Amino acid sequence: MRIRSVPMREVQVWELPVRIYHWVNALCILSLVITGYTIGSPPAFMKGTEAYFNYWFGTVRFIHFVTAFVFFFNFLVRIYWGFAGNEFSRWYNFIPLKRCQWKEILTVIKVDVLQITNRQIDSIGHNSLASLIYFITFLIFLLQCLTGFGMYSAMSKAFLPHLFAWVVPFLGGDIHVRQLHHILMWGFILFSIIHIYLVFYHDYIERRGVTSSMIGGWKYIEEDVILRHENRTEECPKN
């Protein structure tokens, strides 16, 4: 029997709204990518029938549009929580404005990406590199909402999509908007592949329970890390 005895404490990292946001977002992205890809390249599995009897493609589009609304408002909730939530969910984590954030980004690249050194990463929430990547995904979320609702505005009478009607003339026409929307979809797929892998990786290496932390909200953090976090001298939003 192998036993580890590392002094750990439990830290509530992800509050309930963050967890709900995460899983709603995950389901939305899954649904949006599947329906979106289908809209872009519909399979032709029906032949020799009449339009009168079917509506499956309309349904796929309907699911895409409804999910898009959920995705959008979920995104807004997360932005709000970036100003209202705990220190790990605050907006300043995601934008590397401080020197120590860039220093941590370099460390993370050396330790976790290239694996050329082996050091403890002190961050309790996201590390600075992860935060930066999330910030980029937020920008992709924003662009995806702009282009998506921009295209949708032409076929909607609703108030919300019309706030985005300017996007189409701004980009020069629906052709360009659709192309950008389609390219960005691949950004989501790419992010998902790496994101899911890295969750496995961190849980495996750091053994802080990062996977289940997105369910329960708590992470196991080494006592010395917590101590350093509480006594940090550098004025830095990150630990």
Added chain:
Amino acid sequence: MENKQLSFYEEARGNGISRKEFLKFCTIMAAWLGLETSGVGQIVKALETKPRLPVIWFHFQECTCCSESFIRASHPIVASIVLDKISLDYQETLMAASGVQAEDAYKTVMAKFPGEYIVMVEGSIPTENEAYCCIGGRSALQILKEAVANSKAVVAWGNCASAGCVQAASPNPTGAKPVHKVISGKPVINVQGCPPIADVMAGVVVHLLTFDRIPQLDGLGRPKAFYSRRVHDTCYRRANFDAGLFVEAFDDEGAKRGYCLYKMGCKGPVTYNSCGIIKWNDGISYPIQSGHPCIGCAEEGFWDNGPFYKHLPQIAGFGIETTADKIGVAVGLSALAGVTGHAVLTNIRKHREIANAPEAGSEIENPKEK
């Protein structure tokens, strides 16, 4: 030039068009412009009483297909009245005058109707070197700027004048630009299409004459009455789209049954025009009705967003027929490969750590401690 300016109606009667036909024309126009019933009366009154519009019509870098389209307008009044009269002022292709007389006609309009005449433009304007398009020894840009200065409004006919069309397609050797990018200070109506639908062109002229102001425009300067809906939204094959019934090849069963041309590269879903409603050649047909996908000729950059027969545009710089999907799959697979490599590396490291750990049962230090 005649001293008394005849109205459209007087010109029409003079050309043997009956009052009944004239009223029919006004009614059709009102319907196309989306006016309520009272609008018919307004159009009738305007065409009966107002003198015709003084128009200068320029041809720059273009193929004259806008003019060709215009003279095939479904109602004879458009062709015989609007165009005949326009040509009297200045229309390089159709006017009888040439040389000095033509220049005179052009100057007379500018001198006689300052602030009243409409400048209509077919074609894009070269900016790389203005000499690419010269008329009478002066460049298109010079002529246009001079004419626009005292005009009432500018009508940009077709994709060339509205968005640059084929001349502005990559690599755009002449630096071709649409009208609204080279002039300022005057309203520009972009009547899109390659060419625009003749009846749409007539509708714009009638609107200008009847209401004395430019029609309501969308974000890209196109009259909303004709360009507010996508070809896709007014397509008679739309039911097949919603049902997921697609043509897979031009000679397949689906093509015979008139399924949706979406997968054949139809740009209807990204193109704003009235083809599905007003149609072409006296309302006979339009491309999709003839079994051909829409190529999106009423949209900016439609040449550069080909191929015409593929749903997704190719991405410049990645070779012919490289779509976002092909690149996406490649990048996605590289990510998977990278992640797998990383996992292997991680495991080698981890196993080394475990191998170096003290015996089972004993307490071990945090292996990651500095």
